[in-house]
Amino acid sequence: xxxxxxxxxxxxxxxxxxxxxxxxxxxxxxxxxxxxxxxxxxxxxxxxxxxxxxxxxxxxxxxxxxxxxxx
Amino acid sequence: xxxxxxxxxxxxxxxxxxxxxxxxxxxxxxxxxxxxxxxxxxxxxxxxxxxxxxxxxxxxxxxxxxxxxxxxxxxxxxxxxxxxxxxxxxxxxxxxxxxxxxxxxxxxxxxxxxxxxxxxxxxxxxxxxxxxxxxxxxxxxxxxxxxxxxxxxxxxxxxxxxxxxxxxxxxxxxxxxxxxxxxxxxxxxxxxxxxxxxxxxxxxxxxxxxxxxxxxxxxxxxxxxxxxxxxxxxxxxxxxxxxxxxxxxxxxxxxxxxxxxxxxxxxxxxxxxxxxxxxxxxxxxxxxxxxxxxxxxxxxxxxxxxxxxxxxxxxxxxxxxxxxxxxxxxxxxxxxxxxxxxxxxxxxxxxxxxxxxxxxxxxxxxxxxxxxxxxxxxxxxxxxxxxxxxxxxxxxxxxx
Numbered sequence: 001x002x003x004x005x006x007x008x009x010x011x012x013x014x015x016x017x018x019x020x021x022x023x024x025x026x027x028x029x030x031x032x033x034x035x036x037x038x039x040x041x042x043x044x045x046x047x048x049x050x051x052x053x054x055x056x057x058x059x060x061x062x063x064x065x066x067x068x069x070x071x
Numbered sequence: 072x073x074x075x076x077x078x079x080x081x082x083x084x085x086x087x088x089x090x091x092x093x094x095x096x097x098x099x100x101x102x103x104x105x106x107x108x109x110x111x112x113x114x115x116x117x118x119x120x121x122x123x124x125x126x127x128x129x130x131x132x133x134x135x136x137x138x139x140x141x142x143x144x145x146x147x148x149x150x151x152x153x154x155x156x157x158x159x160x161x162x163x164x165x166x167x168x169x170x171x172x173x174x175x176x177x178x179x180x181x182x183x184x185x186x187x188x189x190x191x192x193x194x195x196x197x198x199x200x201x202x203x204x205x206x207x208x209x210x211x212x213x214x215x216x217x218x219x220x221x222x223x224x225x226x227x228x229x230x231x232x233x234x235x236x237x238x239x240x241x242x243x244x245x246x247x248x249x250x251x252x253x254x255x256x257x258x259x260x261x262x263x264x265x266x267x268x269x270x271x272x273x274x275x276x277x278x279x280x281x282x283x284x285x286x287x288x289x290x291x292x293x294x295x296x297x298x299x300x301x302x303x304x305x306x307x308x309x310x311x312x313x314x315x316x317x318x319x320x321x322x323x324x325x326x327x328x329x330x331x332x333x334x335x336x337x338x339x340x341x342x343x344x345x346x347x348x349x350x351x352x353x354x355x356x357x358x359x360x361x362x363x364x365x366x367x368x369x370x371x372x373x374x375x376x377x378x379x380x381x382x383x384x385x386x387x388x389x390x391x392x393x394x395x396x397x398x399x400x401x402x403x404x405x406x407x408x409x410x411x412x413x414x415x416x417x418x419x420x421x422x423x424x425x426x427x428x429x430x431x432x433x434x435x436x437x438x439x440x441x442x443x444x445x446x447x448x449x450x451x452x453x454x455x456x457x458x459x460x461x462x463x464x465x466x467x468x469x470x471x
Binding site: 019024034036 | 181
């Protein structure tokens with residue numbers, strides 16, 4: 001929860017090429033598979049205090065594969 | 072190393088219609104050329120190299136990187152000759168659908184967790200090198216420091232003698248620089264590399280270890296081992312792709328920190344900036360330019376592109392595009408939004424990007440710990456490599 005809204009991150013597996021930028025910037029939100037491709041941890045819900053990291057991860061993905069969904 | 076090849080080339084007078092990446096102007100300072108082209112002619116053409124395009128905007132470089140239908144990776148270097156068939160070195164020279172299985176063999180040994188295991192050896196290599204020249208108060212950092220770091224780390228990964236590094240560097244010089252204009256030199260170097268590694272492949276097929284050569288031998292594609300020629304091709308690729316690229320990136324970073332004392336002091340005072348600083352130095356001084364071959368007529372960003380030409384895919388130029396990066400010509404160590412393309416875009420993203428980042432981080436950290444104050448020696452020029460990979464090859468520092 002952040003600001004009363006649920007914010008989630010999601011990695012588009014079709015776009016991710018394993019640059020590893022999201023994992024480096026927001027290690028609490030992303031995990032890597034055996035090939036180094038990234039995936040959101042669990043349901044991708046961004047805890048309070050991780051919002052900035054989530055936006056940084058999106059702002060640094062060269063493939064535009066990181067999405068932020070506000071519900 | 073400056074090459075004889077440029078001495079006999081007609082100088083470029085119009086970069087929009089006659090560009091040449093072997094021109095000394097490009098070698099010494101390509102940035103104004105790219106800035107001019109981006110404004111005047113974002114996809115320039117040249118009749119040199121049997122016909123080739125040069126995109127300089129991020130949008131065009133990205134569009135071409137993503138379009139594997141019209142732009143093939145069967146040739147990844149713009150050269151003056153185009154031998155048929157091109158020499159395959161999967162996965163860098165592969166197109167879909169063959170690319171993915173070949174790449175997936177190489178990815179697991181290069182994940183961030185695997186790279187962390189190399190960190191102690193990488194730090195030790197840096198300190199062994201610094202020990203040799205620190206008392207002199209000066210050094211050519213390109214020849215005495217940056218040159219040796221990636222080659223020794225990759226030798227360590229392959230479990231071959233680190234002392235063979237100079238031979239590896241000679242082969243890469245012959246393939247990536249001299250090979251642009253001289254196919255005989257390139258073929259001889261490829262042959263010598265294959266001979267060198269064939270012995271290791273044979274020995275480790277019988278008795279595998281936990282090194283990278285053994286891991287490639289043991290890898291299975293559809294349940295079957297790779298043919299020996301492909302094993303050798305992958306080992307050659309790892310060596311060619313992993314040495315002068317990172318040598319160049321570390322060298323350009325130290326060159327920047329020598330030139331801009333405020334950035335050097337800031338990085339020492341705020342070491343937590345290292346991750347963003349590394350990405351910014353990669354953006355600003357991306358060493359690697361790849362290539363594609365146009366296999367069908369198409370249109371990119373409104374520009375007609377004709378089959379049979381090559382494309383010089385300049386990730387370094389894309390990284391300086393102000394439409395993508397505000398203050399693109401400035402190095403901002405804490406740049407927050409940085410989707411740089413130094414490791415490529417799309418399916419051919421550099422397999423060794425995590426290794427390169429580790430080597431850059433370690434090399435710069437260890438240097439700054441031991442030699443926090445250094446400057447360029449005004450009496451000796453800085454020289455740059457030419458061709459596919461750009462970085463300093465003579466880097467005279469004073470630090471006494």
